[in-house]
Amino acid sequence: MLGIELIGINEADLPASCPAGPTSYSAGNATISALGEIPWLQDVDGDGNCRSDVWIDLWSVNYRDVIILDGDNVQVGVYNLTTYDLGVAANYDALRQMLINAALTP
Numbered sequence: 001m002l003g004i005e006l007i008g009i010n011e012a013d014l015p016a017s018c019p020a021g022p023t024s025y026s027a028g029n030a031t032i033s034a035l036g037e038i039p040w041l042q043d044v045d046g047d048g049n050c051r052s053d054v055w056i057d058l059w060s061v062n063y064r065d066v067i068i069l070d071g072d073n074v075q076v077g078v079y080n081l082t083t084y085d086l087g088v089a090a091n092y093d094a095l096r097q098m099l100i101n102a103a104l105t106p
Contacts (some may be wrong), residue, residue, distance in 0.1 A: 008032065011056075056079050
């Protein structure tokens, strides 16, 4: 067993006082969580800089990015699901192999 885990994370909601606000990305969280397929987390703007703490400040995420981490939680790859439709076998296989490679990296 490779021990691959998938977790979803949503961009932080921002108040109207932020240049990009107000946003309500969390509005669909209950629906997503109810599906029960993967754990779903909500990012926050804990430091009040009007940016998602993980999405923007830590990882510079683009919408629909899959961030691939190794066993030490170090980013080893990014795969965007808008650019690479998983309905295409070659794209599915490429992401699958990236996940396997990360799981096998000591």
